[in-house]
Amino acid sequence: MIVIITGDIINSRKLPSKDWMDKLKNQLQNFGETPNHWEIYRGDEFQLEISNPEEALKAAFQLKAFFKSIRLDARMSLGFGNKNYTALKITESNGEAFIRSGELFETLKKQKINLAFNSGNAGFDEEMNLMIRLGLSFMDNWLQQSAEFVLVALLNPNASQEEIGVKLGINQAAVSRRQKRANYDLIKDLEAYYRKRIKTILS
Secondary structure, eight states: OEEEEEEEEETGGGSOHHHHHHHHHHHHGGGOOTTTTEEEETTTEEEEEESSGGGHHHHHHHHHHHHHHTTOEEEEEEEEEOOOBOOSSGGGOBSHHHHHHHHHHHHHHHHTOSEEEEOSOHHHHHHHHHHHHHHHHHHTTOOHHHHHHHHHHHHSTTOOHHHHHHHHTOOHHHHHHHHHHTTHHHHHHHHHHHHHHHHHHHO
């Protein structure tokens, strides 16, 4: 099983492409090579393959924090399933993960939801999508500083507050405040719970 994240940048025209395109490419390179693992297309849409489903929610949170850290946001659908056709470009590959991601993505704007799952398991989807909607109630409102903290913390999971402070150019007390404002402990708990639940779905 793989996970396909289909996304688009909300109000991408707020900033010139040159202000965010290279930064987005740098973020996506954390997950593999283009164009077989990820691709940006139509100017402000992207698709990304996560080969280990346990990493999928962390990847989505990472991208969410990245966009909020540059004063943008993204709408993302996560589709779980197989890949039965592998092309040179991810946007030309196919399988149930792609279909589920694409079908869900088409509904997000109407639902006014910026992140959701479609695993093909109705009970799991209902449970996790409710939790994600609750999480989005504060993630959608992250300020730039909070999002910067979350991004650095997710990319450096074993770093201390002092080490994160060095990366952000702030002291440990300021890191602690940003961690609290971002509700980062809840993000970690939700991500850990997802990892536990997805193992039961995969087994």
